[in-house]
Amino acid sequence: MNKFYHFRPYQMIRSISVAVAVIVTGCASIPAPTQQMAASKAALSDAVHAEGSEFAPHQLKIAMQKMNAAEQAMADKDYLRAWQLAEQVQVDAQLAALSARSAKAQKTAYQLQEVNRVLQQEIERNVQ
Amino acid sequence: MINKLYFPITLIAVMMVSGCASMPQSSSLAEAGNRYHRARTDPMVTRLAALELKIAGEYLNKAVLAFCEHASDDVIDHLAYLAKQQTAIAEQTATWKTAELLVNTATIQRNLALRLSKKLGRAPKRRMPIRQQTVERQAIELAVAGINP
Numbered sequence: 697m698n699k700f701y702h703f704r705p706y707q708m709i710r711s712i713s714v715a716v717a718v719i720v721t722g723c724a725s726i727p728a729p730t731q732q733m734a735a736s737k738a739a740l741s742d743a744v745h746a747e748g749s750e751f752a753p754h755q756l757k758i759a760m761q762k763m764n765a766a767e768q769a770m771a772d773k774d775y776l777r778a779w780q781l782a783e784q785v786q787v788d789a790q791l792a793a794l795s796a797r798s799a800k801a802q803k804t805a806y807q808l809q810e811v812n813r814v815l816q817q818e819i820e821r822n823v824q
Numbered sequence: 825m826i827n828k829l830y831f832p833i834t835l836i837a838v839m840m841v842s843g844c845a846s847m848p849q850s851s852s853l854a855e856a857g858n859r860y861h862r863a864r865t866d867p868m869v870t871r872l873a874a875l876e877l878k879i880a881g882e883y884l885n886k887a888v889l890a891f892c893e894h895a896s897d898d899v900i901d902h903l904a905y906l907a908k909q910q911t912a913i914a915e916q917t918a919t920w921k922t923a924e925l926l927v928n929t930a931t932i933q934r935n936l937a938l939r940l941s942k943k944l945g946r947a948p949k950r951r952m953p954i955r956q957q958t959v960e961r962q963a964i965e966l967a968v969a970g971i972n973p
Contacts, residue, residue, distance in 0.1 A: 794916040795916055801926070808934055815937040815938065
């Protein structure tokens with residue numbers, strides 16, 4: 697069970713709270729979201745590692761496009777936009793990784809069940 | 825029942841504290857809320873992805889709070905999107921864990937069947953067809969891949 701993917705939810709929640717506080721209070725200057733950018737890149741790389749391009753290509757493509765847009769926003773010093781995009785990349789990439797892992801596990805389960813069916817027939821033939 | 829009531833109560837509390845007069849009318853927020861409530865009533869999700877679902881609820885609360893505090897549509901839509909995706913993460917986590925459990929069960933069944941088939945194979949000796957040997961090798965590889973994704 698320990699192999700299940702571990703998120704860093706509270707970090708995300710905290711960063712969102714900061715973003716909301718900043719927006720709600722109308723504070724003008726937003727710090728560059730470097731930590732969030734790093735967390736999003738890590739999530740994206742995990743999705744690639746989980747073979748997201750094969751098992752969840754659409755979701756992964758969207759996450760990659762948003763990551764590019766976030767990097768562009770960072771370059772333009774539009775930190776609010778960069779922050780929002782990077783947060784979205786993190787959830788999109790996590791979802792892509794999970795979808796890929798689900799699809800792979802379902803495929804493995806199906807193939808194993810097929811093998812078991814063949815083995816059962818073999819055993820039944822041997823018993824007869 | 826207590827679990828089902830949990831979210832509306834928090835939502836109402838958030839709305840009261842923030843002075844939100846009416847239920848949110850934002851379409852992205854409504855969509856996120858509907859998805860979240862659907863996931864909350866799915867016993868597989870509440871059992872296998874409780875933490876992921878809790879985070880989705882927190883995102884939704886933040887989105888509602890932003891709505892009540894008259895944040896811009898952009899901010900509300902962003903938080904609603906995070907709530908929606910996090911709900912999907914909870915649902916997908918439950919699907920994944922279910923599939924992993926199936927893999928584990930099928931692996932145990934296969935190992936038992938292989939042992940039994942070996943035992944039975946001794947008298948009279950019966951060789952496994954080549955095609956089946958290949959299938960089994962693939963199954964072992966897949967099982968290993970499933971255990972170490």
